[in-house]
Amino acid sequence: MKNTAIIIKKQLMDTVKNKTVLIQFVLFPILTLIMENAIKLDGMPELFFTKLFSVMYIGMAPLSAAAAIISEEKEKNTLRVLMMADVSPLEFLFGVGIYVWSACMIGACVMATGFEAKDVPFYLAVMGAGYVVSITAGACIGTAAKSQMAATSLVMPVMVVFSFAPMLSMFNDHIKRVAGFFYTQQLSVLFERMSFDGADAKGVVILAANAAVMFMLFFVTFKRKGLE
Amino acid sequence: MICCSNVYKSYGEKKVLSGIDLDIPDGTIFGLLGPSGAGKTTLIKILTGQIKADGGSVKILGKDVNELSGQDKKHIGITMDNFGVYDRLSCADNLKIFADIYGVPRSCIKEALELVGLGDSMKKPASELSKGMRVRLCLARAFMSSPEILFLDEPTSGLDPQTMRQIHDIIRDKKNSGCTVFLTTHNMEEAYALCDSVSLLNDGVIVENGVPEEICRKYDHQKKIKMHLSTGEDMEIPHDRRAATVLTGLFENGRIETIHSSEPTLETVFLELTGRKLEDA
Numbered sequence: 424m425k426n427t428a429i430i431i432k433k434q435l436m437d438t439v440k441n442k443t444v445l446i447q448f449v450l451f452p453i454l455t456l457i458m459e460n461a462i463k464l465d466g467m468p469e470l471f472f473t474k475l476f477s478v479m480y481i482g483m484a485p486l487s488a489a490a491a492i493i494s495e496e497k498e499k500n501t502l503r504v505l506m507m508a509d510v511s512p513l514e515f516l517f518g519v520g521i522y523v524w525s526a527c528m529i530g531a532c533v534m535a536t537g538f539e540a541k542d543v544p545f546y547l548a549v550m551g552a553g554y555v556v557s558i559t560a561g562a563c564i565g566t567a568a569k570s571q572m573a574a575t576s577l578v579m580p581v582m583v584v585f586s587f588a589p590m591l592s593m594f595n596d597h598i599k600r601v602a603g604f605f606y607t608q609q610l611s612v613l614f615e616r617m618s619f620d621g622a623d624a625k626g627v628v629i630l631a632a633n634a635a636v637m638f639m640l641f642f643v644t645f646k647r648k649g650l651e
Numbered sequence: 652m653i654c655c656s657n658v659y660k661s662y663g664e665k666k667v668l669s670g671i672d673l674d675i676p677d678g679t680i681f682g683l684l685g686p687s688g689a690g691k692t693t694l695i696k697i698l699t700g701q702i703k704a705d706g707g708s709v710k711i712l713g714k715d716v717n718e719l720s721g722q723d724k725k726h727i728g729i730t731m732d733n734f735g736v737y738d739r740l741s742c743a744d745n746l747k748i749f750a751d752i753y754g755v756p757r758s759c760i761k762e763a764l765e766l767v768g769l770g771d772s773m774k775k776p777a778s779e780l781s782k783g784m785r786v787r788l789c790l791a792r793a794f795m796s797s798p799e800i801l802f803l804d805e806p807t808s809g810l811d812p813q814t815m816r817q818i819h820d821i822i823r824d825k826k827n828s829g830c831t832v833f834l835t836t837h838n839m840e841e842a843y844a845l846c847d848s849v850s851l852l853n854d855g856v857i858v859e860n861g862v863p864e865e866i867c868r869k870y871d872h873q874k875k876i877k878m879h880l881s882t883g884e885d886m887e888i889p890h891d892r893r894a895a896t897v898l899t900g901l902f903e904n905g906r907i908e909t910i911h912s913s914e915p916t917l918e919t920v921f922l923e924l925t926g927r928k929l930e931d932a
Contacts, residue, residue: 500734501735508724508753
C-alpha cells in the first residue's frame with residue numbers, strides 16, 4: 424500500500440511536466456466546457472456535447488495514459504529500478520491505475536458541471552466504471568508493448584474504435600449494430616437515459632462481458648510477459 | 652557476503668554461464684572482467700535476483716538470493732548500465748521517490764547528491780544531465796539507503812577520464828566505509844586501480860582470479876628488465892642475479908633514461924588465457 428501511494432505521488436510529480444499525458448486528461452473537459460457554452464442549436468439534445476465527449480473521454484484518456492505510463496517505464500528501465508527497490512508489479516500497476524482513474528475523475532467532475540445535481544452521482548458512477556475498463560485495456564497494451572512507440576501504435580486503433588464508434592453510430596445503423604458490442608456504446612446509451620433504471624439486461628451483459636474480456640486479456644498478458 | 656557456487660545459465664541452446672564460483676569477502680572491491688558478451692551482466696543479474704540461474708546456489712547477505720526480503724534489498728545498491736532515471740523529474744525528485752520507498756529521511760537526498768558531486772544540480776531535470784552526471788545520479792540513488800553491498804555494472808563505461816576518476820574515488824570511499832563492492836568492467840586499468848580482487852570471465856567461464864598484482868606476476872613469463880638508454884638504444888636483460896651487475900654499471904654511468912620490468916597487464920594475461928582482448932566489442 425505504501426509503495427502504491429509512492430507511485431501515485433511520483434505520477435503526480437511527473438504529470439505536471441508530461442505534456443502528452445496532461446493533454447489527454449484536460450483536452451475533453453475543456454472542450455466540453457467550450458462547446459456547451461459556445462454552441463446552442465434548436466433541437467439539439469440537452470447536454471449533447473457533454474454526453475458525446477464523455478464517452479470519447481472514457482475511450483481515449485485512461486486507455487492511452489495507462490499504456491503510455493507503463494510502456495515508458497518499461498522502455499526507460501525505470502520500472503526495473505522500482506522492482507529492484509522492492510516495489511511489486513501489482514503495487515506499481517495499482518498505483519498507475521488509481522492515479523489515472525483519479526485524474527480522469529477530476530476531468531469528469533469538470534464535465535459534470537452542466538448536469539443537475541441529482542444526475543451527477545449517476546454520471547460520475549458511469550464515468551468511473553468506464554475508466555476501469557479503459558485503464559485495464561491500457562494496462563494490457565502497456566504490458567504487451569516493448570516500447571512507448573509500439574504502445575502508441577497499438578493504442579491508436581483501439582482508442583479510435585472505442586471512442587468514435589458511439590458517435591459514428593448516430594449516423595449509421597450498421598456501425599450502430601457493431602458498436603453495440605462495445606462498452607463505450609453501452610455507456611453512451613446509459614448517458615442518454617441518465618438512470619440505472621433505464622439500463623436493459625442486454626446492455627449490462629455487454630458491459631460486464633467487455634470488462635471481463637479486458638481483465639482476462641490483462642491477466643493473460645501479465646502472466647506471459649510480466650513487466651519485463 | 653556475496654557467495655555463489657556452481658552457477659549455470661543458458662539462453663536456449665547458448666550457455667552463458669558455466670559453473671561460476673565466487674566468494675567475495677566483506678568490505679572489498681571485487682571486479683568481474685570480461686569482454687562484451689562474456690556473461691558479466693547475466694551474472695550480476697543472477698546475483699541481484701533479477702533473473703534466476705538454471706543451477707547452482709547464490710547467497711547474498713548470508714541468504715539465498717531468491718529469499719531476500721524487502722528489508723534485505725534495502726541493504727543492496729544496484730546500478731546497471733541500462734538503468735534509467737525519470738527524465739522529467741529533477742535530481743532531487745528522482746531520489747525522493749526512492750527515499751520514500753527505502754524509508755530513509757529526506758535529508759539523505761542532499762547527502763547522496765553531494766557525495767556524487769551533484770549538490771548544485773538538485774533542481775536540475777534529469778533530462779538536462781550529461782552522461783557522466785546521469786551515472787552519478789544512478790550512483791546517488793544506489794548509495795542513498797547506505798547499502799552494505801553495491802553492484803555496479805560497467806559504472807564508468809563511456810565516461811571521460813576525469814569523471815571516471817571521480818567515480819573511482821566515490822567507490823573507494825564506499826569501500827572505506829565498509830561497503831562490499833561488486834563491479835563489472837572491461838577496462839583493465841579500472842580493475843587494476845580499484846579492485847582488491849578480480850575474476851577474468853570469458854564465454855561464461857572464470858579463467859583466472861585473484862589479486863590483480865599477483866595475477867600479473869604469475870603470468871610474467873618473460874622476466875625481463877627493459878631499458879631505454881641515453882644513447883637512444885633500447886636494451887633488455889634477463890631479470891635475474893646477473894642483472895644487478897649490469898644495472899649498477901649502467902646507473903653509475905648515468906646511461907639509463909627509463910627502466911621497466913616486463914610483467915604483463917591484466918589485458919595481456921587475458922589475451923594469453925583466451926586469445927581475446929578484454930575490450931573486444
